[in-house]
Amino acid sequence: MTEQGVAKQQGNARRAVVVGGGVSGLATALRLLEGATARGLDLRVDVLEAAPQVGGNLRTSAHDGWRLEWGPNGFLDNEPATLRLVDRLGLRDELVRSSDAARRRFLVVGGRLREIPASPPAFLKTDLFTPRAKLRVLGELLVPRRRDLGRAADDPATDESVWEFGRRRLGRDFAELMLDPMVKGIFGGDARRLSLAAAFPRMVELERDHGSLFRALAAISKQRKRAADAGPSGTLHSFRDGMATLPAALARTLRGDPRATLVTGCAVTSIRRDGAIWRVGVDEGASFDADAVVHAAPAHAAAAHLHDLDPALSGLLDEIPYVPMAVIALGYARGDVAHDLDGFGALIPTCERSRLLGALWTSSIFPGRAPDGRVLLHCMAGGPLDPRVLDDDDDALRDRAVAELRGLMGLRGDPAMTRVFRHPRAIAQYEPGHLDRLRRMDARLAGLPGLHLSGSSYRGVSVNACIKESETMAAAVLDRLAAAGPRVEGGPA
Ligand SMILES: Cc1cc2nc3c(=O)[nH]c(=O)nc-3n(C[C@H](O)[C@H](O)[C@H](O)COP(=O)(O)OP(=O)(O)OC[C@H]3O[C@@H](n4cnc5c(N)ncnc54)[C@H](O)[C@@H]3O)c2cc1C
Incomplete structure (x- = not known):
């Protein structure tokens, strides 16, 4: 275990432990420290990462x-959260x-490379789809809105797969040739086994608010044209030296902050509670005490760490494939x-x-x-x-x-x-029922104040989603710490 960063101060400071030094954990740690400064809260943050290097998938x-x-x-x-970071x-x-x-994207169809039509005229011209399949896609305008969309998105009864949604609104050929590979590109997953509401919540909103995806696209493009600040374009970016630039810079910044400790090669093994104090056990038998824990390692790791504390929560975490x-x-x-x-x-x-x-x-x-x-x-x-x-x-x-x-x-x-x-x-993989599972997990977490679950297992797998969540997660942790009032003398060290 190597420890970087400066002194672990004791006393009346509040302490938070972040489990996992992927982009989620590192960004949350940084936002915790910044939020603490803004609120005048004396906070120490320990980030514990099992691997010898930080970054998780960003390597x-x-x-x-x-x-x-x-x-x-x-x-x-x-x-915006990523650009702010x-x-x-x-x-x-x-x-x-x-x-x-890179705007030109291809599919393999019939053993040949075929360019994906990127505009309505290109779609009409392509022979990737039969005339009948094209008519079916255009017929999306006439497909009625699902009547049960008003119900909560986390109701398993209304949770349809990406593939079912595509077939219902745009036809089988479109679902098979466009949505199926898109899901592979984003989740490495199977459109037939992925919940639309969990994986692509915006699609559910568009159908609910506009009744049709085409009408939604037209409304969005009109809004964009009207707005002076048309908003960022959604162009793919990276860093000159690759994606590892981001966690490396996060780690440097945390290590330069005397309130933070970033430990690599330190696998968390258990999370226990001793009254209001959280005790995070690591593989060398030591433990880190905290007022708040943000678990930002994958759900299967959280399931193992929380097994003794709350077997039901652990079971729900284990169900996320x-x-x-x-x-x-x-x-x-x-x-x-x-x-x-x-x-x-x-x-x-x-x-x-x-x-x-x-x-x-x-x-x-x-x-x-x-x-x-x-x-x-x-x-x-x-x-x-x-x-x-x-x-x-x-x-x-x-x-x-x-x-x-x-x-x-x-x-x-x-x-x-x-x-x-x-x-x-x-x-x-956010399979159908994922949002219902998150709701049940939240209900269990309500009985475990100070314990938070974050990262790509739950509310978005993209780097952007992880960074966006780091802001809301840090704010939620700080709200709770601030509401809890000053620490009692002789608290955890
Ligand atoms: C092949 C591939 C391609 C991808 N392509 C894209 C893409 O192009 N664009 C995009 O936006 N997203 C992409 N993603 C998804 C994205 O990389 C991840 O969802 C995101 O990086 C997850 O970040 P995270 O911090 O939540 O989790 P992770 O990166 O998994 O980090 C979790 C960290 O927790 C640590 N950990 C685990 N167990 C413990 C323990 N017991 N104690 C302490 N630490 C522990 C791990 O070592 C890891 O460092 C891709 C993912 C993969 C795998």
Whole structure:
């Protein structure tokens, strides 16, 4: 266990422990300290991270001119909380915008690469859909609003899957060719097993408020045109040196704050309660005491830590499934790839029966990802339809990816560089019933004041969602600490 940061002060200061040093935990810790300053609250924050490095899924490997992402390749610039964090950390100049070419996105259909139509005229022209399927999509305007949408979104009886929603409003072909691969791209998941209300709550709102997605899009675009500040565009961004820039800057800032302690290589093993004090046990037998705990490690870790404290809550946490994924980075000499790779990459619908979820043309998206004269592809495999993906060794995963892409992209020979990143539990799957489960978890948490659950297992898997939640989470923790009044003398140390 290595400990950075400065003195652990005792006395009357309030203490918070953050479990997990992924982007959720680190951003929450920073916002806790800033909020405490603004409220004049004396607060100490300990961040405990099991891995030797911070960042969780945000991890970048750089070698020989390659810059490889283990997890996310980027984030959209339409989340104000993320932009606030980027500015707060002084990272604005480090941002890189995705290339214009990356707006072109592809599908693999019938064993061929097909460009996704990006405008209404392109949709009308494409032969990706039959005339009948196109009419069905246009008929969305006439599909009545679901009558039970007024009911709570967390009612399992009204919780429909992304696929069912797509089929109901836009037709089966659209659901199969567009929504199914989109869900693979975001969750590594299966549209048939993902709750629309939990995974894409905005879609539920659009149907509820406008009765039709097309009417909603028209209203939004009218509003945008009217507003002088049309709002950020939702363009994919990353950092010049990769996504690890963000957790590294967060860690630097926390380590520079005398009120914070950031410990890596420190796995939490248990969370117990002693009166009003929370006791967070770690694998070396020590414990960290706190007035508040923000558990920002994945739900399956929280389930283990809370098992003795509240078996029912632990059981609910354990019900949130994760899927395994392999990210296979392939580097080629430019001359060994016949395709121009002029785009973002390609997703592969389930009906293609491929063992890949898709491939990003990473070196076409951001600068500095491959050495001169080389190109970089990031292939994704796994998800709920291929749960044994990690049984294969790295060579088998590489060979499989190369075999699938060879004809599609005109690959010649073996890759000049291969790295495989394994994620046994990559991304939480918000299955139907997820919101109801969160409601039941909240009811249990109400009896455990001072314990908070945060991170990508619950209310959004994107980096943006995690950062947005870090702000609301920090505010909720500080509200509770402030309401609890000054600490009694001789409290936890
Ligand atoms: C392959 C892949 C591609 C992705 N692509 C994108 C993308 O392009 N855009 C996007 O927005 N999102 C993407 N995501 C999702 C996004 O990366 C994650 O949802 C987000 O990074 C989650 O952050 P987090 O802090 O909540 O969780 P994590 O990153 O999982 O961090 C949790 C931390 O808790 C630590 N921990 C676990 N157990 C313990 C313990 N017992 N004690 C202490 N610490 C513990 C872990 O080591 C980890 O550091 C992708 C994810 C994956 C896997």
